[in-house]
Amino acid sequence: MSQSSRKILSEHSVSITNPRILVLEALLDFGNPITIDELQLKLGGSVAKSTLYRVLNDLKKINILNEFTSPDNSTVVELILEDHSHHHHLFCSDCGEVIDVELSEEFEIMLTKEIQKVQKKFNFEITDHRVEMFGLCTDECANCKKS
Amino acid sequence: MSQSSRKILSEHSVSITNPRILVLEALLDFGNPITIDELQLKLGGSVAKSTLYRVLNDLKKINILNEFTSPDNSTVVELILEDHSHHHHLFCSDCGEVIDVELSEEFEIMLTKEIQKVQKKFNFEITDHRVEMFGLCTDECANCKKS
């Protein structure tokens, strides 16, 4: 693990520093999309707040970090790994969990065709897309209030 | 216009007040998704900041306002009107413009099927979804830097 975070940094010609290693390892270890709050908890003060944000920006710049806003307005980040294929997200409106979702290849193909139509219609160059789904965990979620 | 904003409010049994009328008319007049900054500009100080946020929350509560975050992290709002059908959004990463996009019915049907699969797989109750597309205006945008 310590190896792979260093490797990731050197592969992207970014200098290898302790905060960067710590943040990368926290992200690798968690393995799922994580809010910045949770990430800070996980780091337990080992990285200064200002440095954490700087490191996250560094990772965004080298395109290995994806950041988005959840419906409750918390900032969520996730590593983009090599084996990590294109996917989308499912959000629980109650407990705030964010789940990675892969949609079918046929669906993605159809979406690509739609995007091509939109590009033409609006004379846009579309470089990325996102499908987000919102709802409620209906089962065995310890954090969801089972009203 | 003054009529329809009053009508909207009374139809939703919300009391008719000046700030609510002013905000609704600004949104109706603009007609497109608008950032809160732009909305404040358009209102030109006629509504206090605290009141603006309260009014926007009121409109969300009666389900006639949609709010989302653009890729540059500004908050965007848009009215949900009766004639306003289900649609998605296209964002210019350069000038920040947000454009309403309707995708084909076949696409939406296929997406619904994908969502059903996801519901089963994760035991979720999915209530809403969003498709977002990101890119660049390639033409005649006064605000886009034509690098």
Add this chain to the structure above:
DNA sequence: TAATAAATGAGACTTATTCTCATTTATTGT
């Protein structure tokens, strides 16, 4: 029109993110 509840404005407050700057650390060439 009077009584009552609801909404507003002004500004204080909160809090996520950015910024500053003195200090520490990583890198590179010797």
Add this chain to the structure above:
DNA sequence: ACAATAAATGAGAATAAGTCTCATTTATTA
């Protein structure tokens, strides 16, 4: 391994979007 140099860090100040408080104004209703 070492010194020189540039880059990164930590601590905390600054910024700013959004919320909250409370005294005052306004809408509703009878």
